[in-house]
Amino acid sequence: MMQWKWVEAHTAERGMSLLRRLADHGYEGYFVGGCVRDELMGRPINDMDIATNATPEQVLELFEHTVPTGIAHGTVTVILEGEHFELTTYRTEGQYVDHRRPEQVEFVSDLYEDLRRRDFTMNAIARGLDGEYVDPFHGRDDLQKGIIRCVGVPGERFDEDALRMVRGLRFASVFDFELEADTWAALVERRELIRYIATERIRVEMEKMIAGPHPVKGIHLLQKSELVGSMKVHVPCPVARPELLERLERVAGEPWVLRWTLIMLALGFNDEAARQALKQWTFSNAAVDRVVRLLRLHQQLLTVAITDTTDTNNDQQINDDEQTNRNNGQQTNNDMQTDSNSARLTLISGVIHYGQDTAALWRQLYPALPEQDRTHVLRQLYEQAPAWIDQMYAYSLADLCVNGQDVLSALDTRGGPWLGKLMQQLLLAVASGQLSNERHTVLQYARTHAETGGETDA
The missing domain is CATH 1.10.246.80 (Serum Albumin; Chain A, Domain 1)
Known part of the structure; x- marks a missing residue:
């Protein structure tokens, strides 16, 4: 009996009931792709895709609640007790258009032929109702070795769909794997094909990469492969402040706004430059606004911090005679009080303009800033912000x-x-x-x- 450890029990049971129904009517059915890979890796599974030799029409007849999601390419979504399962007919693919989509697909009855068309060996593993794995391309071995390897000839896989290059780097980043030598060589050789891929498709892969546990590795792979320079949207490379990129993992991947704000700072973008860049990368207006608000608040708080640094430098220029004539204790206390009040007013103004949620995000961003960026006043803002915000008498x-x-x-x-x-x-x-x-x-x-x-x- 098949056992699943990394998916909700009710989801696994519903998925297996679909395979049983297929088998009861004389059809094959296998779990394929990400759910099989993630089970082997011990990673939580969000959905379970199924491959079958039943045609889309037969699937529609067999199950009561269905949606013809991508019926031309063999995919039907079956809804069982509120959960969605994609059932796709075994298929082979013809010539690809613009290095992205096959001109036509041909339905076949052989599982091997279906697995042979897939991108990477770790995604070309199937699992039957008996729990046994079908692994003709040794994907399990590659998973154990931590290797990203194309199915078959790497150059052919990337010629078919150039998005696979970014996907390969994303997998290497998220799983902390290495690209197999021939796969890497083919990717570098064909990097210019990425210009055929819509920015939106690349952005989705990039979001997953940046939100993952090893975003710095992913960025380094993008730079080393020179894929960045071949994309439709220009990205400055090398970046203005690479030390900020190295600190990405110091802030949470979720909410995603923190890491993307840090990337904008690393690129040297102000709020408006960031707005334009993120729009070019097809982020939603709501997503762009979140980053822009955080950048604007950070810049507003920096103005107080910069003033603090300037004042400190000026103080160092005061000669010994002038320092002797000052009332050291009272003057210092007055200066500190003035700095504190200025910082507090600046923070309150920022909360009024950009919201308490943005202020909370800034406090999560602060620990990722390099030491030289953390002036006395900026540190005070970080430490005092919760109390100062709580003591506000009005917010809007x-x-x-x-x-x-x-x-x-x-x-x-x-x-x-x-x-x-x-x-x-x-x-x-x-x-x-x-x-x-x-x-x-x-x-x-x-x-x-x-x-x-x-x-x-x-």
Whole structure:
């Protein structure tokens, strides 16, 4: 009886019931691909794909709840008790178009022919209902040796589908494997074929690589193979700050925004350059915004840290006579208090503009920064941020006791761009505790500000 250790028991049982139903009606059925590989590696399994000699039409007749997902290529999704299983007919593939897709597929009855068309030996292992493995290309041996090896002739596999080159590097990175010599040589020789692959497809592989346990290895392989230079979207190489790339593993792979922000910093990108790059890489607008907000908060906090460093350097230039004339103790305490207050106000402003979640992400990013980047003030921001954020008296305009219309009525004037700026100033003053969140006090502050020129844009 087949036993599965790395998939939920109910998922395994439902998958096996599909194989039993196929067998009861005279068809073959095998688990194939990632689920078999991951079971052998001791990695959690998320889905179970099945290969069968039943045609798509026969599969549709055999099972009640189905979706013709990719019926032209032999794939039917069977839904059993809410779970989805992809059943694909054994097939061979004809000529490939643009080094990515086969022009046509031919359904066959031989499992070996189906496994022979697959990318890497570790993905060309099947497992039957009896629990036995079908492994004609010695994928289990390669798994034990930690080797990524193409099925058959490597150059042919990459000529068929150039995305396999990036997939090979992704597997090597995530599993901490090495590419077999002929597979590596063929990849390097054919690296320019990657220009045929849509950026979106590459981005998906890159996301998995960067989120994995060994992202630095993956990046080094991309650089060494020169695949990066052949992709449709230009990536600066070498990067501006390679030491930041080396620290990727110091932050969590999930949430993914942390590592991608670190990559943007390593590339030397500011917020707008990062926005353009990530859009070119087909990230969603929501994903891009998360990275941009984190970059902007980091840059905002750095301005205080840079000022701190500049002040420290200037202090070192003060000669002995001037230092003697200073009231050392009181002046130092005043300077520290000023720095602390400036840092606190900058953090509060950042939380108002970019959100508490972004501030929390920045604190996860901070430990990955090199020592030379961690100034006294930046370290203080990291240490004090939770308390300072918790002590805020307001977090958004909705928390204020007045709104824009209240301010206009109190000032008896028309709106304009100045109003938005004034409302943000009111929010910062209330959030930081400089101004009590009481209607009379807030409106009086607004009148004073308007009288000193805050309304000039109206």
